[in-house]
Amino acid sequence: MFMNFRRIRKCQCVQLLTTGLVLCVVMVCWEELDHHVVSHMRSYTYRYLVNSYDFLNSSFAISSNRHPRKDGFNGMDGGLVNYPYLINHPGKCGGDGQSQDDVLLLLFVKSSPENFERRQAIRDTWGNESFVLSELGASVRMVFALGVHPDVRQRSRVQSALLQEDQTYGDLIQQNFLDTFHNLTAKLILQFHWGHKYCPQARFLMSADDDIFVHMPNLVKYLRQVLSIESGAKDLWVGHVHRGAPPIRRKESKYHVPYALYPWPSYPDYTAGAGYVVSGDVAAKIYHATTALNSSMYIDDVFMGICAKAMGVSPQEHVYFSGEGKAPYHPCIYDHMITSHGHATDVRSLWQAATDPSVYSHSRGFIGNLYCTAVRVMLLCVPYYQNTYSCMAAFT
Template structure:
């Protein structure tokens, strides 16, 4: 009796399932006949045509995005391409001033001179290299230390050479150091130190210099020129540290940190002192002041320009995507923009202290032992801290 009941229950279950399948098939076939579930291809674009942004940088980026996107560009026929989309189609070679910007930025005449200079030449990315070290990466380095410097900062460069930027083999890893320079112009009231720089370059063979005006707003130019230099001269570098010449870097700690990375982590590495949810300063007295006529919106997450560490793979990515990101007058923000364009983001690491450490710890050698970067430090302090960390008697 129990066996009969089990068979009956099984038959009812199977019949119920079959009936449910038949109903589904019937409903599906009915919907197909009505055409309600068929894939529909739109007969015309379903996106709206973009309207221009008023801020000059945002507009230039918007134009560049459209020009590099065949889907968005196809939204316009040849006869109806708007004037604002054609107006910024400039060539960057030769690098002549774009005088049209004087009327395209509404408050151009009232802006400080540094903005006028930047706006006139922001389309230019290519400058001649006047001092190069083409064979410095003949043996691809494990770590490339790239230091932003200026012609007159000889004492800082020398202190770095004698301390954390000492090239050669460190902790069984090859380290190469280079200094990135532009031109010190008479326009900025700099003395002529070209002879001294030439002698320095012959002696140390670590100077890379381009023929452009080395100013705060042109640090972004230095960034894109450096990315091009890596691409052509040092593509085999495993990792790159890029920073200012007034920071102290614990190269020992950086090498130790890199040694412990997994392969995927090492490939996409970009770490530093990351700033999030930031936006342009509107106070004209602030060094980083940006007018609304130039940029609107928030900044993407970015690592403070005092120094950050990234992989050779990320360097190649930045080189590629930077060609589709309009130059911005703040270089570390610009690098954050390029990272976002490339689908990556910077990772915050507590070892990067771009806003210094507490004063009570600054004379303690052990305070630097676990850090990778501290900003700022004088040339004398760099040498002293390096001596602390290099001492076999250090016990932290």
């Protein structure tokens, strides 16, 4: 009945103690393990074995008994809200009695009202329409998508500054919703509805954050290559793709999604909202989806995935769309980069370095190409803690 501990060898004691310690750690950390391991296993199983999102059209359809909220918050009720414009430029792409311009790219930059310095840096660098037209021969229209400042004590001051800013630059598009994380979906809807109404002729639409760096010469080159293929710019949705991502159930997380909002174990595939491009026909499909599906999903890139899946559109991976990652600073990277995330303060210096004509000389010829491939392997394929392009980008 009783264990004789004297007969237990020393190594067996160590094994028992180690096993007990491991079990204790697992019990203490089980919730964290469940969220980071079990949820991903469930998600990938659902994504690759079941791979059915038939529930989207029925579960996310706007029902007739939903009523739009009028308090400036696009919350859990999920009805389609048509917020009034506070600042608008209907003639940005032509129209209003004028002939519509041939626009290669309609570029929306999602910005917060107080981020004046970020917007100015973008105007001076990769978002400069005059530079793109004169140096690249491409017609690009760039606007900033905004809501109103969430702090009522600062709102009047910030709004006055925005009106003055827009009077100077004429590139702000603002609607009357609170500019908060939980209203990012409202900002996404603003982009596709404005594009559909005021710039439907644009060949491509891009959505980007205001801390993104876009290598505009490389992007324009890529878009022209897309236009040159036989099928033309059709069914294109390109960026950094998240496949089989599970909803985060931890309440303390910024990205927490409750079961009541999304009970399924996996999101449809979607591109990181930091920067992606869609062709004109896909932009039109997303617009129509936003009029038919409720916007209760407040994570905007996930909502984009829901809309696209409902319309039969699938995202395509491009290794030089960084998503949430940051590109290494090196000429052999600049030669290929499209987007890089996390550039709130160094946009001007990076623009000067990345668009220097000497950048392309590093990869010319067999030796140059071999050198840059080796550099990219060292920068992208050696494990680092920094989130950046995938190793596949080194060989592209």
